Amino acid sequence: MIDILKAIAAKIDEEKDYLTELDNEIADGDHGVNMAKGFDAVVAKLDAMAGKDIGSILKTTGMTLVSTVGGSAGPLYGTAFMKAGAKLAGKNEMDGKDLVEAMEAAIGGIQMRGKATTGEKTMLDALCPAFDALKEGIEAGEDLKDALTKAVKAAEDGVEYTKTIKATKGRASYIGDRSIGHQDPGATSAFYMLETLLANI
Amino acid sequence: MKKLINEVVNVEEEMILGLVKSAPDKLRKLDCGTVVVRANKKEGKVALVSGGGSGHEPAHGGYVGEGMLDGAVAGAVFTSPTPDQIYEAIKAVATDKGVLCIVKNYTGDIMNFEMAIDMAKDEGIKADYVVVNDDVAVKDSLYTTGRRGVAGTVLVHKIAGALAEKGASLEEVKAVAEKVIANVRTMGMAITACTMPAAGKPGFELADNEMEIGIGIHGEPGTSREALKPANAIAEELLNKITDDIDFVGKEVAVIVNGMGGTPLMELYIVNNFVHDYLDKKGIKIYDTMVGNYMTSIEMAGFSITLLRLDDELKSLYNAKADTPALKR
Numbered sequence A: 001m002i003d004i005l006k007a008i009a010a011k012i013d014e015e016k017d018y019l020t021e022l023d024n025e026i027a028d029g030d031h032g033v034n035m036a037k038g039f040d041a042v043v044a045k046l047d048a049m050a051g052k053d054i055g056s057i058l059k060t061t062g063m064t065l066v067s068t069v070g071g072s073a074g075p076l077y078g079t080a081f082m083k084a085g086a087k088l089a090g091k092n093e094m095d096g097k098d099l100v101e102a103m104e105a106a107i108g109g110i111q112m113r114g115k116a117t118t119g120e121k122t123m124l125d126a127l128c129p130a131f132d133a134l135k136e137g138i139e140a141g142e143d144l145k146d147a148l149t150k151a152v153k154a155a156e157d158g159v160e161y162t163k164t165i166k167a168t169k170g171r172a173s174y175i176g177d178r179s180i181g182h183q184d185p186g187a188t189s190a191f192y193m194l195e196t197l198l199a200n201i
Numbered sequence B: 001m002k003k004l005i006n007e008v009v010n011v012e013e014e015m016i017l018g019l020v021k022s023a024p025d026k027l028r029k030l031d032c033g034t035v036v037v038r039a040n041k042k043e044g045k046v047a048l049v050s051g052g053g054s055g056h057e058p059a060h061g062g063y064v065g066e067g068m069l070d071g072a073v074a075g076a077v078f079t080s081p082t083p084d085q086i087y088e089a090i091k092a093v094a095t096d097k098g099v100l101c102i103v104k105n106y107t108g109d110i111m112n113f114e115m116a117i118d119m120a121k122d123e124g125i126k127a128d129y130v131v132v133n134d135d136v137a138v139k140d141s142l143y144t145t146g147r148r149g150v151a152g153t154v155l156v157h158k159i160a161g162a163l164a165e166k167g168a169s170l171e172e173v174k175a176v177a178e179k180v181i182a183n184v185r186t187m188g189m190a191i192t193a194c195t196m197p198a199a200g201k202p203g204f205e206l207a208d209n210e211m212e213i214g215i216g217i218h219g220e221p222g223t224s225r226e227a228l229k230p231a232n233a234i235a236e237e238l239l240n241k242i243t244d245d246i247d248f249v250g251k252e253v254a255v256i257v258n259g260m261g262g263t264p265l266m267e268l269y270i271v272n273n274f275v276h277d278y279l280d281k282k283g284i285k286i287y288d289t290m291v292g293n294y295m296t297s298i299e300m301a302g303f304s305i306t307l308l309r310l311d312d313e314l315k316s317l318y319n320a321k322a323d324t325p326a327l328k329r
Helices: A002-014 A016-026 A031-049 A054-068 A073-087 A096-114 A124-139 A144-162 A171-179 A185-199 B008-022 B083-093 B107-122 B153-165 B170-183 B231-245 B265-282 B312-319
Strands: B027-029 B035-038 B047-054 B071-077 B099-104 B127-132 B184-190 B210-213 B224-227 B252-259 B285-292 B302-310
Touching: A002 A016, A002 A031, A002 A054, A002 A185, A016 A031, A016 A171, A016 A185, A031 A054, A031 A073, A031 A185, A054 A073, A054 B083, A073 A096, A073 A185, A073 B107, A096 A124, A096 A144, A096 B107, A124 A144, A124 A185, A144 A185, B008 B027, B008 B035, B008 B047, B008 B071, B035 B083, B047 B083, B047 B107, B047 B153, B071 B083, B083 B099, B083 B107, B099 B107, B099 B153, B099 B170, B107 B127, B127 B153, B127 B170, B153 B170, B153 B252, B153 B312, B170 B184, B170 B302, B170 B312, B184 B231, B184 B252, B210 B231, B231 B265, B231 B302, B252 B265, B265 B285, B265 B302, B285 B312, B302 B312
Parallel strands: B047 B071, B047 B099, B099 B127, B252 B285
Antiparallel strands: B027 B035, B035 B071, B184 B210, B184 B302, B210 B224, B252 B302
């Protein structure tokens, strides 16, 4: 889990400028910088977490994101990691069913905190279809890698879908129809996380 | 960028330290971060906590003191403070009567305050919050995040603070805060942009003959960009929008002519002169007027006008004693 989180941090750092550019087009242009700052702080804590269970590692990740990212992305991703951590408390390994449960809890946390649903041009437009694909695959008996591959594809489609819709949540909602045509930065960062997870399991 | 600062990363911390040193008998900074609380905690009252990004000084740390806030949390410039900092503020000021947080309507602020309140509740602290959304420039609909919280927030601090000081319950203080929110409206404009220290360049560009109407307090664009016109005509445009939103005719109002940080008082008084004439003509009675920098946007040049409809209850609380660095009564 520590290696996966480090890989996510590296991916976010690599895409920092692109995420900020996407955010700049529809809102206040700090998504990439803030997320990179948050994951830098996570990485700084990870080595001390070696040997801890997955739940504790994810909980620490969530708490760190909440206290360093700020804005809206901090509480949203922070809550997601904390909720996932709570589901995986005490586990040292994660199978497909665990991931389904953790992701369900994470999405539930985001919906509760952000009072958002799909179709509002948010990270949920990548995460919800990915979860549905993952759950379907695991329940049909596919192995984790196959199911997650489909989930990542669904997230990617979800990111594309955000270009076609209007923002009705967050700062991008102030510009209304002018948000159509722009890709949502939150959905994009969520897709990067799932893609990195797949590449590292 | 030309600013009177030292290192960009130290702006918030040094600002809060300087604020506290300006009123050491009244204010104290918490060691955990950029959080200001009253130097002498008062028990037996509902504690009020507000906060938001830095850059809006004197909001909110300047409003900590008798008759107003008990604690204020300053995030990075124009960025919501994080839940752990808000939680520390709540914990530091909490009394048996509970804590009411006064939050401006921005997605990040609301989420971070909600998380902090959840953390406080887990510790057995009674805590609740209200959301201020007085900016008539932004359309309030199902399809947006809703109106922003701007200068009217100061009147929520003032009036809810006065009732809390008298020992009212959390429910009563929340109700009066919501009453202020229901009756206060604001609209602003700018003739120059502001520069966030970390960004180093202005958030937008305005030509010499341009102004931005309906501006927020984070340098975010307003509702329209127009050719600059005389102060009276600008004030009239803002007042029309405000008085169209709720009915002020025949009512008594408190007025704030608020500077955005870089506006000379000379210009604010010119605006205020027109505001009084306009309200007189409309049959709106002015109970009291505040002119000055109450909710700013760093060095932005511009102003906002706030009107609050008053009844006897609100008038008496408006008049109650306040002793804070930025507002005394």
